[in-house]
Amino acid sequence: MTHELKxxxxxxxxxxxxxxxxxxxxxxxxxxxxxxRPGVRMLLLDNxxxxxAVSGGCVEKEVQRQAESVFSNGIPKVMTYDGxxxxxxxxxxxxxxxxxxxxETTLKTFWQSVKERKSFELVSYFKRQESxxxxxxxxxxxxxxxxxxxxxFITKKGxxxxxxxxxxxxQLVIIGSEHDAVQLCSYAAMTGWEVxxxxxxxxxxxxxxxxxxxxxxxQLPEEFQPQIIDNQTxxxxxxxxxxxxxxxxxxxxGVTPIYLGLLGPSSRREKLLNELMEYNLxxxxxxxxxxxxxxxxxxxxxxxxxxAVSIIAEILVVIRKKEPMLLRNKLGxxxx
Numbered sequence: 001m002t003h004e005l006k007x008x009x010x011x012x013x014x015x016x017x018x019x020x021x022x023x024x025x026x027x028x029x030x031x032x033x034x035x036x037r038p039g040v041r042m043l044l045l046d047n048x049x050x051x052x053a054v055s056g057g058c059v060e061k062e063v064q065r066q067a068e069s070v071f072s073n074g075i076p077k078v079m080t081y082d083g084x085x086x087x088x089x090x091x092x093x094x095x096x097x098x099x100x101x102x103x104e105t106t107l108k109t110f111w112q113s114v115k116e117r118k119s120f121e122l123v124s125y126f127k128r129q130e131s132x133x134x135x136x137x138x139x140x141x142x143x144x145x146x147x148x149x150x151x152x153f154i155t156k157k158g159x160x161x162x163x164x165x166x167x168x169x170x171q172l173v174i175i176g177s178e179h180d181a182v183q184l185c186s187y188a189a190m191t192g193w194e195v196x197x198x199x200x201x202x203x204x205x206x207x208x209x210x211x212x213x214x215x216x217x218x219q220l221p222e223e224f225q226p227q228i229i230d231n232q233t234x235x236x237x238x239x240x241x242x243x244x245x246x247x248x249x250x251x252x253x254g255v256t257p258i259y260l261g262l263l264g265p266s267s268r269r270e271k272l273l274n275e276l277m278e279y280n281l282x283x284x285x286x287x288x289x290x291x292x293x294x295x296x297x298x299x300x301x302x303x304x305x306x307x308a309v310s311i312i313a314e315i316l317v318v319i320r321k322k323e324p325m326l327l328r329n330k331l332g333x334x335x336x
Contacts, residue, residue, distance in 0.1 A: 003193070005122075007051055013107065021099065023099060024044075025043075028078075036055055038162060039162075041054070046071050063097070076134065077096075096124055096138070098136060098137045100150065102149050106140060120142040121142075122139070122141075122163075123161060124162040169193060172193045172236065173198060175198045176198075177209070177210075181199075181238055182304075183307070199216070229252075234260070234319070236260075236261040237260070258319055260290045261295030261296070264293070266294060
């Protein structure tokens with residue numbers, strides 16, 4: 001959800017230049033089931049534009065209608081949406097609508113935490129009933145700083161609290177520059193991941209060749225700096241060169257990404273790992289455990305686009321700690 005909040009802050013700052021108003025909608029509670037869970041947000045602008053969504057598209061018009069009073073009087077409110085009679089989702093949504101007008105300190109702190117890949121917390125104060133009150137609203141907590149999303153908001157007792165910790169956006173490092181790397185980059189960016197591309201300078205590529213990429217590094221394997229990899233980072237090695245893949249593996253040995261995907265058949269993976277061990281390097285078991293090859297889930301993928309879907313699905317399985325299965329075979333609710 002961090003990437004959705006980034007989109008909200010970006011849209012607000014672009015629109016703020018016109019001096020217009022914005023309202024933040026946050027699902028703060030849910031009774032039953034719904035398309036999205038508490039913590040999902042959307043931004044409404046007074047020109048009618050909406051950034052993000054709190055459902056599959058069926059709740060947004062009602063949210064927009066309810067937000068009209070917040071635009072006019074500036075008083076936050078809680079609205080309810082009973083999907084049992086309209087959506088078939090069998091759930092009641094409680095949605096906090098509040099003026100969204102973060103000051104420069106809040107904006108600067110938020111973007112600094114994103115840049116430094118820090119976790120932060122959003123705390124929303126609400127009532128589990130339809131109501132309007134100045135005591136409703138949200139705070140942003142980063143490290144020891146507590147910041148408001150609108151001027152002069154002060155919390156009071158007697159309201160419920162929804163707390164949500166948000167981690168840095170998942171980061172995907174793609175090593176390679178062929179057509180399949182372009183497709184993986186595009187699909188990963190649409191998923192909300194921050195994508196970095198690494199390719200040899202001899203490839204004569206730039207960031208313009210990779211839609212959705214956040215950064216492009218033209219580096220030889222010997223120049224690769226693995227410090228960009230943290231515990232919220234996945235790596236996919238897809239240079240289509242055995243020698244380059246081996247050299248990048250040597251450079252990666254000092255870090256442990258949450259996922260390290262190798263393109264190609266299992267025989268190629270075994271050959272790479274065997275040769276890597278022959279270097280007599282100090283390689284941990286955790287590093288080998290992070291390696292997934294051939295990369296991807298067996299969905300019969302053939303095209304570069306389908307292979308990208310397969311790899312992204314496997315990464316989600318790993319980071320969410322799930323077993324892939326058809327949802328129709330899952331007992332109970334979709335979300336735990």
